[in-house]
Amino acid sequence: MLQSGFAKYLRDGKGFEGTLIVAAVLYLLVFAAFPLIYTVVMSFQEVDMFTLGTLVRPFAGLQNYTDLFHRPEFAPIVWNTVIFVTLSIAFQLTIGFALALFFLQDFPGSTYVRGLFLAGWILPALVVGAVWRWIFAGDFGVLNYALQSLGLIDGQIYWLSDPAYALYSVIIANIWLGIPFNMILLSVGLAGIPGDVYEAAEMDGANVFQRFLTITLPMMGPTLGAVIALGVIFTLQQFDLVAALTQGGPANASNVAQYWSWQMSFQTYEISGGATVATMMIALVIVVAVIYVRSVQREQSF
Amino acid sequence: MMRKLLLGLVFSTAATSAVIAAPVTLQVWALDEPVHFTENMAKEFEAKNPDIKLDIKLVNFANILNDTIRAVSTNTAPDLLMLDNPDIASVASHDVLLDLSDRIAASKVVDAKNFYPGPINQSTWKGKIYGFPRGGNTLGLYYNADLFKAAGLDPTKPPQTWDEISAAAAKLTDAKKRQYGFGFSAVATEESTFQFLPWAQSAGGDFNAINTDGSVRALQFWQKLVDDKVATPEVLVLNQPDLGSQFVAGNIGMIVTGCWELPRFAKEVKFDWRVALMPIEKAGAPRASALGELAYAVPKTSAHPDEAFKFLEYIYSQSSRDWNEYGWLPLDQTATPKDPKWPEAYSVFAEQMKYARGRGPSPVWPKVSKAIQTAIQDTLTHKTDAKTALDTAQATIDGLIK
DSSP: OHHHHHHHHHHSTHHHHHHHHHHHHHHHIIIIIHHHHHHHHHTTBOOOTTOTTOSOOOBOTTHHHHHHHTSTTHHHHHHHHHHHHHHHHHHHHHHHHHHHHHHHSOOTTHHHHHHHHHHHHHSOHHHHHHHHHHHHOTTTOHHHHHHHHTTSOSSOOOTTTSTTTHHHHHHHHHHHHHHHHHHHHHHHHHHTSOHHHHHHHHHTTOOHHHHIIIIIHHHHHHHHHHHHHHHHHHHHHOOHHHHHHTTTOSTTTTOOHHHHHHIIIIISOOHHHHHHHHHHHHHHHHHHHHHHHHHHHHHHTO | OHHHHHHHHHHHHHHHHHHHHSOEEEEEEEOOTTTOHHHHHHHHHHHHOTTEEEEEEEOOGGGHHHHHHHHHHTTOOOSBEEEETTHHHHHHTTTOBOOOHHHHHHOSSOOGGGBOHHHHHHTEETTEEOOEESOBBOEEEEEEHHHHHHTTOOTTSOOOBHHHHHHHHHHHOBGGGTBEEEEOOOOTTHHHHHHHHHHHHHTTOBTTBTTSHHHHHHHHHHHHHHHTTSSOGGGGTOOHHHHHHHHHTTOEEEEEEEGGGHHHHHHHOOSOEEEEOOOBSSTTOOOOBOOBOEEEEOBTTOSOHHHHHHHHHHHHHTGGGIIIIISSBOSBTTOOOSSOSSHHHHHHHHHHHTTBOOSOOOTTHHHHHHHHHHHHHHHHTTSSOHHHHHHHHHHHHHHHHO
């Protein structure tokens, strides 16, 4: 009797909802909150490579943070990360938006071609990195060959081994990789704008630019906010491309925070240093995530 | 009652003796690609020792140190594992590996007198041997004899000093064809430290004397090769396999790389290629080369160290097969193959192995190596000059190894 009552409680009503919440929260606690807190804790401790199995380690206060700020590579890597994120997102978004608008025009095969664009995004970043490595190769790369054939350059550009170019080469590959994702999300947003608004504006004599500036852009606001927020998060996660293309070199010219964090944690085993970089990135991502959540809420209120 | 008790006693003794007779199973973590060395050795060993079974788990190179650290810190280490040789000191310094010195000294199979000095020094920390190298590999100078002839160089007299390397490299370089005279790897990983140290060592430097005049001259020499465009600026991003591919394609006349490339080159290279000893600074300077290869280690927590060592003895007893079947030089200098593959290359590398010097040993090797990599990259990109870069590296290293 009691059992069947409990089963009924679980099956419908409050009990069922509660179970769902508990399951989701448990999952988050184990797979998201715990590693996150563990990383933050490590950034305040002295971590040795053989004390990874325990949480009890000497407390280091803010020492890891001050050590990090005093490293000669700190400022250049932070600056590289800013350039990497800003340029990647600016170009991914504008090109993605332009393509989304382009495919919105009803021409034969437009939906299929738009689908094909996703192929690039499906490829693992390591594979994309290997392909771009061949394109960017200094002596026998495709890009140099193309530019020389077009008469645009004379000598070789060492895209990956010249410190003046390395960061921008990684950014170009990352832009290419991110465009399809931006385009699809923005296409979905565009599809949500009711067609009669445009019709009405057209009847009132608004030209194509006026329609874009006064209807498309404002109505896409929340979507754009969400796409930018997701873009920042994905770009800050972009580790594989750096690993495949330059390993942060030459001379840290293309090193970015996420790769630096990995280098410290798993190459030189300065685990607290790696955790400190990761913690600062978490703080930044939380800010961006809040913006994302708020813009999604605004989107829902439409 | 009494009978029951007796019966129980009989049963329990039977059970105990059954446990004793049961075969021991060794947990082994092996890094076995692409040659399946440990797996093959294990099969042969099991056939000869039916009371010992080996349960082999394969690990990959990128994870091996991380896996070891995780296993040791959670008390789940196997009975036998493999480490890249510069990592032995790091792990041993935490007092988690078994000291093998006494077992080696007492062994009837292993004779420490015959060890090549490089590999065993690399496995030694504070006078005790913690690693058992499965063999050793080292660097040599590979050159394209066809390009030598075309450039008017004598392929029977490969360059042996730095000056000769520069001169030959200049002749082998053809900017129009994007053909370079010389190649090495200065990529921002362990590989560049591995490649650079022999040059510094031949000029009297080492990892802990990295800002000596000799080390500075070595780095300036590398820098000049790139500045003079007889080596491609791509050395900053080429790892050793990439470098090998450029050599195979005929784009680089001479490269420095390891004996592990022999099987590939024998299969893929379409021209007359040969091998010579690593160049030295000038006639009479000491010879030096790098030392790579994996080593076995027994974690202290192993319940079966004797059986694990018995397996290592078996591997050692098969050393003379290493070169022909697996492509590296054995730990045992006297274990020469009967009919070596690539006989000229074999004699070069067997000679070169005598001068192979390890990296470190240092318990903080990855950080030491990182300081050297940074100096190399900063110098070749002209971010700073060789002397300043190596002074910085030396200061970092001094802080680490104190």
